[in-house]
Amino acid sequence: MAIAAKVKANMAPSPFDPLPSPMIRSSRYVLCSSLSSPMTHADILARLIALRDEIRRHDYLYYVKDHPEISDSKYDRLFRELIELEQAHPELVTPDSPSQRVGAPPLEELVKVPHEQPMLSLDSIVDQSEVQAFDQRIKRELETLSVEYSAEPKFDGLSVELMYDHGIFTRGATRGDGTIGEDVTINLRTIRSLPLRLHAQSGLPDHLVVRGEVYMHLDNFQALNRRMTERGDDAFANPRNAASGSLRQLDSTITATRPLVVTCYEIMALSTPVPPTHWDELETLARWGLPTPVRRQLCASIDEVVSFHRETESVRDQLPYEIDGVVVKVNRRDWQGRLGMKSRSPRWAIAYKFTPRKEVTIVQDIVVSVGRSGTLTPVALLKPVEVGGVTISRATLHNADEVARKDIRIGDTVKVERAGDVIPAITERVPVPGEHRSTPFRMPDHCPVCGSNVGREGAYFYCTGQLVCGAQLKGAIEHFASKHALNIEGLGKKTVAQLVDKGLVRSLADLYRLQPADATELGDLRRFDNPRKLAAFVVLEGDPTDDMANTRRGDFLVAKDARAAARGRVALERPPVGEGDGAVELDR
Ligand SMILES: [Zn+2]
Numbered sequence: 165m166a167i168a169a170k171v172k173a174n175m176a177p178s179p180f181d182p183l184p185s186p187m188i189r190s191s192r193y194v195l196c197s198s199l200s201s202p203m204t205h206a207d208i209l210a211r212l213i214a215l216r217d218e219i220r221r222h223d224y225l226y227y228v229k230d231h232p233e234i235s236d237s238k239y240d241r242l243f244r245e246l247i248e249l250e251q252a253h254p255e256l257v258t259p260d261s262p263s264q265r266v267g268a269p270p271l272e273e274l275v276k277v278p279h280e281q282p283m284l285s286l287d288s289i290v291d292q293s294e295v296q297a298f299d300q301r302i303k304r305e306l307e308t309l310s311v312e313y314s315a316e317p318k319f320d321g322l323s324v325e326l327m328y329d330h331g332i333f334t335r336g337a338t339r340g341d342g343t344i345g346e347d348v349t350i351n352l353r354t355i356r357s358l359p360l361r362l363h364a365q366s367g368l369p370d371h372l373v374v375r376g377e378v379y380m381h382l383d384n385f386q387a388l389n390r391r392m393t394e395r396g397d398d399a400f401a402n403p404r405n406a407a408s409g410s411l412r413q414l415d416s417t418i419t420a421t422r423p424l425v426v427t428c429y430e431i432m433a434l435s436t437p438v439p440p441t442h443w444d445e446l447e448t449l450a451r452w453g454l455p456t457p458v459r460r461q462l463c464a465s466i467d468e469v470v471s472f473h474r475e476t477e478s479v480r481d482q483l484p485y486e487i488d489g490v491v492v493k494v495n496r497r498d499w500q501g502r503l504g505m506k507s508r509s510p511r512w513a514i515a516y517k518f519t520p521r522k523e524v525t526i527v528q529d530i531v532v533s534v535g536r537s538g539t540l541t542p543v544a545l546l547k548p549v550e551v552g553g554v555t556i557s558r559a560t561l562h563n564a565d566e567v568a569r570k571d572i573r574i575g576d577t578v579k580v581e582r583a584g585d586v587i588p589a590i591t592e593r594v595p596v597p598g599e600h601r602s603t604p605f606r607m608p609d610h611c612p613v614c615g616s617n618v619g620r621e622g623a624y625f626y627c628t629g630q631l632v633c634g635a636q637l638k639g640a641i642e643h644f645a646s647k648h649a650l651n652i653e654g655l656g657k658k659t660v661a662q663l664v665d666k667g668l669v670r671s672l673a674d675l676y677r678l679q680p681a682d683a684t685e686l687g688d689l690r691r692f693d694n695p696r697k698l699a700a701f702v703v704l705e706g707d708p709t710d711d712m713a714n715t716r717r718g719d720f721l722v723a724k725d726a727r728a729a730a731r732g733r734v735a736l737e738r739p740p741v742g743e744g745d746g747a748v749e750l751d752r
Pocket residue numbers: 534611612613614615616627628629630632633634635
């Protein structure tokens with residue numbers, strides 16, 4: 165290893181030039197210097213430290229302060245210099261180097277780790293009267309007339325525990341059940357707003373455990389979903405699912421491509437005395453370079469909390485991320501201690517939620533959508549209505565039992581909610597006096613796509629047509645082309661739908677009979693401007709006696725089995741509407 169490094173140094177001297185002497189360009193000099201000249205070695209070390217500090221500072225300005233000072237290209241130059249210098253001197257690489265955010269080998273599984281302190285959940289309230297009652301109880305128990313509160317947005321993400329030892333990020337875990345979480349350290353390291361080393365100006369504690377929230381900005385979430393869909397992968401239902409799925413990857417290189425951010429809001433353990441108030445706690449975290457809620461307020465009374473809640477709710481749709489309420493905490497920590505906790509939640513804090521986004525509209529029709537796994541899902545076609553800034557014209561009814569339980573019929577007036585504030589769902593029927601209702605909804609006996617008989621397993625109805633069914637054939641081809649099977653680039657959801665809808669492919673075997681000319685039938689030629697994408701189709705052509713083709717046939721059988729397995733699973737679980745099945749093309 166050491167020799168390889170020296171050879172590498174010999175072959176590719178770093179652009180770093182500690183001495184403005186032509187001598188430095190001599191590879192022999194570099195080789196010798198890194199071995200024996202302590203002066204030059206010290207210089208290299210000094211340059212590495214300076215580079216890392218500078219990159220960390222720019223990361224902080226860019227990702228935490230949202231206020232970059234240098235151009236991307238300048239930043240890239242600094243980063244490249246760091247990488248080259250570290251490649252030439254691998255013995256000088258430290259775990260807190262900005263270069264070490266990515267590159268950890270994939271894990272076999274996420275290891276369970278106990279939290280140092282339990283990660284409690286918060287009691288939720290919605291009504292203003294409840295927040296007043298909360299204030300009354302606090303004052304009564306503390307025997308005081310005035311209580312100061314700290315209020316901050318409640319991020320709709322994934323709660324994490326972050327550990328720093330001597331200022332270096334050493335471990336991070338998901339909340340899990342609050343006592344035991346999953347170790348996601350290597351994935352958290354890829355989040356650029358998370359410092360791998362704390363700012364040292366104000367003195368670093370030996371040990372610090374911080375609680376934070378990992379989430380995704382809405383525009384990044386939508387862009388990610390577009391990329392996933394174009395590749396033929398399933399889109400995420402909402403930013404929270406996307407954050408959770410991204411953080412719980414076994415391969416951190418995947419996490420690194422996901423636009424995750426983190427915000428810290430609580431010190432859970434500290435080797436030095438904890439600041440006297442929650443507000444000071446946040447200020448301290450910010451001084452250490454940790455991202456903290458930007459939009460927060462110190463409230464002298466519960467009325468100020470109510471105002472902050474109202475203002476925050478009114479700007480909610482302008483914020484770049486999802487929040488679902490305001491967290492209200494008694495500011496003084498000694499008072500927090502006196503108030504104590506219930507079994508799983510503190511008695512000094514609450515989540516003051518926003519009113520769920522709900523509107524009333526009319527069910528114009530109920531159609532049945534067939535998913536790629538063959539599951540039939542009833543979908544309500546609605547009179548278009550705006551819910552939280554998004555026009556909704558379809559909403560999932562999940563399954564026949566749900567429709568019966570809520571008793572939703574064509575013509576009914578209903579309440580629509582954006583569950584998780586992204587996927588629209590009908591929450592309830594609104595009875596209208598004197599209305600004449602249509603007959604109750606019934607699942608069809610025959611598949612609306614292929615006409616095959618409909619089977620039933622518990623609450624779920626499915627088409628028995630298998631690959632005769634266009635919907636299921638699409639699912640099978642998508643799986644066949646996915647990266648878990650044949651990994652055919654360019655054969656994503658859209659293209660598959662075109663191939664099946666235009667009758668070019670009526671069975672999986674038809675994929676082998678596709679001709680390059682068929683690609684032109686697909687209309688959207690832009691997809692094939694890349695020769696590799698077109699090649700993906702051509703390569704499917706093949707002599708049935710050809711070994712390669714037979715190998716693909718073997719894969720085909722595997723794909724079929726995997727699909728059958730997936731089908732069994734789908735029958736047991738709730739259909740992953742909007743989350744995977746693709747059964748419902750939802751608005752937005
Ligand atoms: Zn069918």
